[in-house]
Amino acid sequence: MTISNLRVNETNLQRLKKTPPKTVTSIKDGHVGGLEPRVTPKGTISWSLRYRVNGAGQIGKRGRSKAGPQKRLKIGRYPAIGISEARAIARNHLLEAERGNDPAILLQIRDHENQPSAYLVGDLIEQFFEQYANANLRESTRYRAKSQVYAHVASRWGNIPVSEITK
Numbered sequence: 001m002t003i004s005n006l007r008v009n010e011t012n013l014q015r016l017k018k019t020p021p022k023t024v025t026s027i028k029d030g031h032v033g034g035l036e037p038r039v040t041p042k043g044t045i046s047w048s049l050r051y052r053v054n055g056a057g058q059i060g061k062r063g064r065s066k067a068g069p070q071k072r073l074k075i076g077r078y079p080a081i082g083i084s085e086a087r088a089i090a091r092n093h094l095l096e097a098e099r100g101n102d103p104a105i106l107l108q109i110r111d112h113e114n115q116p117s118a119y120l121v122g123d124l125i126e127q128f129f130e131q132y133a134n135a136n137l138r139e140s141t142r143y144r145a146k147s148q149v150y151a152h153v154a155s156r157w158g159n160i161p162v163s164e165i166t167k
Contacts, residue, residue, distance in 0.1 A: 003025060008028075020041050021039060021041065026039075034090065035087060037086075049075055049094070053100060054100050073104050120162070121160050121162055122154050133145060
């Protein structure tokens, strides 16, 4: 359920935390489009962002790429992340989506880079086919691309960490 007539402010969030709704409820933020605090029946409040990646959709009748499907990204829990901080984070994610970059994937890459074990080239190839090619390429094109990439790239570079590739 979505509430659109309730303002997102400290008073209303504290009120919802004390007397939570019977179902999971989202409140649309009037300052940042797509930002929603979600309140569970147990009183947990989490920030989420609904967005579309620019250019990730199919090609329209006039030859322009459309925005992709709507996605939801979890930002964090309230009160650990306050209203102003959630809005700033959401604005940054929306800016990336407008540029054609999926914020969820950028966060995965950033988190993975901070881990000691880096991505292998083979991992990125698999991720490419799972997240992009399966959704945007026809089956015959996807099959041909997959066979070429695995024959010429993954066979030689698949087990090499991306961080070791310099040129």
